[in-house]
Amino acid sequence: MNNLIFxxxxxxxxxxxxxTIMFLYxxxxxxxxxxxxxxxxxxxxxNTIPLSDPYAVLQMLAAGAVLSADVLGGVxxxxxxxxxxxxxxxxxxxxxxxxxxxxxxYIRRKFGFNKIQKRQPASRNIRYYVLALSLxxxxxxxxxxxxxxxPVAMIQRGIIFGLGFGWAAILIIFLFDLFxxxxxxxxxxxxxxxxxxxxxxxxxxxxxxxxxNCTACMKCKEVCPESQVLFMITKDSLPVTSGECTNCGRCVxxxxxxxxxxxxxxxxxx
Amino acid sequence: xxxxxxxxxxRREFFLNGARALGLTALGGLVWSAYVDEVTASSLLxxxxxxxxxxxxxxxxxxxxxxxxxxxxxxxxxxxxxxxKPLGTPYFVPRDIPCYMCPDIPCVPVCPTDALDEKxxxxxxxxDIKEASMGVAVxxxxxxxxxxxxxxxxxxxxxxxxxxxxxxxYTKNERTGxxxxxxxxxxxxxxxxxxxxxKACVTKKAAIFVLPKExxxxxxxxxxxxxxxxxxxxxLQKATNKINKTKISERKAVDSLNDLGGILDE
Ligand code: SF4
Ligand code: SF4
Ligand code: SF4
Ligand code: SF4
Ligand code: SF4
Numbered sequence: 001m002n003n004l005i006f007x008x009x010x011x012x013x014x015x016x017x018x019x020t021i022m023f024l025y026x027x028x029x030x031x032x033x034x035x036x037x038x039x040x041x042x043x044x045x046x047n048t049i050p051l052s053d054p055y056a057v058l059q060m061l062a063a064g065a066v067l068s069a070d071v072l073g074g075v076x077x078x079x080x081x082x083x084x085x086x087x088x089x090x091x092x093x094x095x096x097x098x099x100x101x102x103x104x105x106y107i108r109r110k111f112g113f114n115k116i117q118k119r120q121p122a123s124r125n126i127r128y129y130v131l132a133l134s135l136x137x138x139x140x141x142x143x144x145x146x147x148x149x150x151p152v153a154m155i156q157r158g159i160i161f162g163l164g165f166g167w168a169a170i171l172i173i174f175l176f177d178l179f180x181x182x183x184x185x186x187x188x189x190x191x192x193x194x195x196x197x198x199x200x201x202x203x204x205x206x207x208x209x210x211x212x213n214c215t216a217c218m219k220c221k222e223v224c225p226e227s228q229v230l231f232m233i234t235k236d237s238l239p240v241t242s243g244e245c246t247n248c249g250r251c252v253x254x255x256x257x258x259x260x261x262x263x264x265x266x267x268x269x270x
Numbered sequence: 271x272x273x274x275x276x277x278x279x280x281r282r283e284f285f286l287n288g289a290r291a292l293g294l295t296a297l298g299g300l301v302w303s304a305y306v307d308e309v310t311a312s313s314l315l316x317x318x319x320x321x322x323x324x325x326x327x328x329x330x331x332x333x334x335x336x337x338x339x340x341x342x343x344x345x346x347x348x349x350x351x352x353x354x355k356p357l358g359t360p361y362f363v364p365r366d367i368p369c370y371m372c373p374d375i376p377c378v379p380v381c382p383t384d385a386l387d388e389k390x391x392x393x394x395x396x397x398d399i400k401e402a403s404m405g406v407a408v409x410x411x412x413x414x415x416x417x418x419x420x421x422x423x424x425x426x427x428x429x430x431x432x433x434x435x436x437x438x439x440y441t442k443n444e445r446t447g448x449x450x451x452x453x454x455x456x457x458x459x460x461x462x463x464x465x466x467x468x469k470a471c472v473t474k475k476a477a478i479f480v481l482p483k484e485x486x487x488x489x490x491x492x493x494x495x496x497x498x499x500x501x502x503x504x505x506l507q508k509a510t511n512k513i514n515k516t517k518i519s520e521r522k523a524v525d526s527l528n529d530l531g532g533i534l535d536e
Contacts (some may be wrong), residue, residue, distance in 0.1 A: 016431035029339050041358075042382045050382055056332055060383075065329040129291075141306050143328050148306050148357050153333065157348060157358055161335055164350025246413040270330050 010249030017093045025160045040094070040156050041147070042074060050074035055195040059144035062135045065080060067162075068084035079199060083173040084219030085247065087200025091186060091193050091225065096159060097152050100170055101186045104177035106227065114182060122181055124228065124244070127194030134191055151185075152192055183225045193264075204264050207251060213259035220251035220260060293492060312354065315361050316463065319369065319402035320378040320391040324484070330385035331357030337377040337386055343370050346377060362404075364465020366479050371399045371430050371464050386467055392420045400431065405463030405480040406487060407456045408435070414477035416453050419443050426454050428470030433462040454478070458487060 005012065024036035025043070037044045042052045052074030061067065076243060080088060091098055108114050130146075137145035151169035158166030177184045188191050209232050216234045221227045229242040230251065252260045310328050318337050321327050337360050338346040345367045349355035362369060375397050391401045402524045407425075412416045430437045436454050443449040456478070465480045496502040518526050 029335065032339070034339075037339055037380075038334040038336045039380075041322045042332045042336070044336065044380075044382070052332065052382065057321055060329065060332065063329050066328075068382065068384040070384075071332065074382065080421065125327070133295060133302070135298060137303050137306065140304055141310075142309055142325070143306055145302060145306050145334075147452060148335060153358060154351055157333070157335065158350065161338065162350060163353035166350060169351065 007253055014093050015099070016247060018096060020100060022096055022156065022159050025156075029160050039160050041081050041153060042071065049077070051078055053192075054079050054199075055192055056144060056147055058078050058195075059134060059138040059146060062138040062145050063142050064139075065144075065191050081201045082196060084204055084256060086196070086203035086205050086245065087196030087243055088193060088246035089203075089205075091202075092246040095152060095192070096156050097173060097190075098151055098186065100155075101177050101183065101225075102218055105183060106173055107178060108182060109222070113178070122184075122188050124188050124226075127191055127197070130189060131191040131194045134182060150192075152190065175250055187225055193246075197243035200245070200247075201241070203243070203247070205247060206263055207247070207249070208263040209236070209238055209240070210236045210259050210261075211235060213257045215257050215259075217256070218239050219254040219256070223250045223254050225250075233259075235243075276308055294512050303364060304305065309356050312356065313482060314478060315355055316364065316405050316482060318360055318362070318377050318386055319371075319375055319384040319399060319404055319462075320381075320388065321404070322385055322387055322390075324482075327385050328356060328385045329360065331359050332383050332385075334382060335360070336380040336382065340376040340380045342376065343367060345369050356503070362465070364468040365476055368465035368469045369402075369404060369462075370466070371402070371462065373397075373399060375399050375402075375422060400460075400462065402462040402464070403483060404456050405465075405482050406461045406466075407457060407463065407467050407478050408486050409454060409478045413473055413475070414454070415473065416451065421446065421452060422472055423452060423454065424470045424472050425467035428466045430464065431460055431462070432467060458483075 021036070024033075025039055026033065027033040028037045034047055037047065037052075037265040041056050042050070050070045050073050052071045054075045057067065057071055057075050058270070104269055109190060151173055154166045154169045158164065158169075173185045177186075181188060209230070211232070211234060214234050218233070221230050221233060224230055225246060225248070226242070226244045229240050229245045230239040232240075247262075249262065254260060274488060313324065316323075317324070318341075319326060322330060333348065335348045335358075338348055345362045346360045347355055347362065348351075349359050349361060352359060355361055377390055378388055378391055378397070388397065390403070391399060393399055393401050414422075416422045423438060425436055426432065426436045434457065436456055438453050439451075439453045441451045441453065443451050463480045463483070468479045470477045471478050492505075
C-alpha cells in the first residue's frame with residue numbers, strides 16, 4: 001500500500017493541486033470564499049495578489065488592447081513562477097483538461113490501443129503553428145482569438161461558473177485523444193501547452209536521466225505524454241532540457257531502477 | 271541512379287507536405303477568423319456598469335468572471351457555450367435579474383483589465399452608479415397597458431431614479447372623455463439601463479425593456495442646434511461658415527428667381 005502511494009506520489013500531488021485549485025475558484029464563486037477569486041484567465045489571491053494568463057494577455061496585446069497594471073503584474077508573477085518550475089507544470093499540476101486527457105491515455109494503455117497504431121501521424125509542432133496563428137488572427141480581428149474557442153477556458157470556466165454546452169468540449173477532447181490521436185490535444189494542438197513549453201526552456205527543475213542505472217525497460221517512455229523529450233533514455237546521462245516536458249514526474253515514479261529523478265538544473269555544465 | 275530518384279521523390283514530398291501544411295493553416299485561419307467575427311457580432315447584449323464600448327470591451331475583457339463573483343445579486347452571468355453570446359464575457363438579462371444599482375458598485379473595481387472602467391462611473395471623484403450607462407429602456411406603446419388607459423405605474427415605481435429616468439405624462443383620454451392616461455416616459459439621458467422597470471413590468475412579455483444604447487438611440491448630428499438651450503447655442507460661437515459662390519448667387523436672390531431663362535440680361 002505504501003509502495004503504491006510512493007509509486008504514484010507525483011500523480012497524487014498533481015490531482016490534489018488540480019482539484020484544490022478548481023475547488024477554490026468554485027468556492028469563491030459559489031460561497032464568496034475569496035481565497036482564490038476569478039479563474040485561470042485572471043485571478044486574485046486573498047483579494048491582493050494578481051495572477052494573469054500570459055498567453056491570453058499576449059493575444060490581447062496583439063489585438064491592440066490597453067493593458068492595465070494589474071494584468072501586467074499578474075503576468076509577471078506567473079511567468080516568473082513557471083520559468084522556475086518548468087512551464088508545463090501548469091499542464092500537469094493546474095490545468096483541469098489534463099485529467100481528461102490522462103484518462104484517455106490510461107484507457108488507451110489498458111486496452112492496448114497504442115499497440116495498434118505505433119507511429120503517430122501528426123506533428124507535435126502543430127501547437128506552435130496554432131500559437132502563431134492565434135496571434136496573427138488576434139492582430140487582424142482585433143480580439144483575443146484563441147480565448148473565443150479555447151476548450152481549456154470553456155471547461156475550467158464551466159467547472160467554476162456552470163457548464164452550459166461545455167460538456168461537449170470535454171467529450172470531444174476525450175474522444176479525440178482516445179480514438180484519433182494519442183495525446184492529441186495536449187501533446188499536439190493546445191497552444192497553451194505550446195506557450196508554456198517555450199517558457200519552460202529556462203526552468204531550473206528538471207528530470208535527470210542516469211543511464212548507468214537504466215535497464216531499458218521503457219516504462220518511462222510508455223507513460224510519458226511527451227515521450228520525444230526522453231530521447232536520451234538508455235543512451236546518455238542527460239537532463240531533460242525540452243520545455244515540452246510537463247514535469248509531471250510519471251517517468252520518475254514508474255522507473256524501478258532509479259535511473260530517473262528530479263534535479264535542479266546545473267548551469268555550470270553546458 | 272537510385273539515390274537520385276530518391277532525392278527527387280524526397281524533394282517532391284517536401285514541397286507537397288509544405289504546401290499541404292500551408293493550405294491547412296490558411297483554411298484553419300479562415301474558419302477561425304470567420305467564427306470570431308460571428309461570435310463577436312452579437313450586439314443585443316447588456317454589459318455590466320462601467321463597461322467600455324463593445325469593441326474595446328471585447329478586446330480588454332480577459333473573461334475572468336470576477337465581476338460576476340462580486341455582484342451580490344447574481345445579476346451578471348458569464349456567457350457559456352450554447353448561450354450564443356461572445357464566449358466567457360459577462361452580461362445580464364434584466365427580465366431574469368436586473369442590476370440593482372449598488373451605490374458602491376462592487377462589480378467594477380474588481381475588474382483586473384479595466385474593461386469595466388471606474389472612470390466611467392465616477393463623478394466628483396466618487397463612484398456614482400447614476401453615471402452607469404448599461405443601456406436604455408424603451409417602451410412599446412402598443413403593449414404597455416398604461417397607453418391603453420388602464421392604470422399601471424409598476425415600471426415608474428420600480429425605477430431607482432424615480433421621477434428622473436421615468437416620469438408620468440398625464441393626457442386626457444378622448445375615448446372615454448372622462449379618464450386620464452398616465453403614460454410612462456423614459457428620459458434617455460438619465461436612464462442607466464439597470465432593467466428594474468423591465469423586471470417589474472406587469473405585461474406577459476415586458477412592454478418596457480432595456481436595449482444597448484447604440485441599438486436603441488438615434489443621433490441627430492452636430493448640425494442641429496437647440497436655439498432654446500443657451501449651452502447648445504454656444505456651439506455657434508465656435509462655428510465657422512463657408513460660402514459657396516456660384517454663378518447664380520452673384521445676383522440678388524429676387525433677380526435670380528425672376529430670371530426665367532436669361533430674360534433679365536444685363
Ligand atoms: S496542453 Fe493544454 S490542455 Fe493540456 S494540460 Fe497543458 S494547457 Fe491543459
Ligand atoms: S519526461 Fe517525465 S516528467 Fe517529463 S513529461 Fe515525460 S513523464 Fe512527465
Ligand atoms: S451594480 Fe450591483 S447589482 Fe448591478 S451589476 Fe454591479 S454588483 Fe450587480
Ligand atoms: S471582471 Fe473584467 S475582465 Fe473579468 S470578466 Fe468581468 S469585465 Fe471581464
Ligand atoms: S410596467 Fe409595463 S405595462 Fe405598466 S406602465 Fe410600465 S411599461 Fe407599461
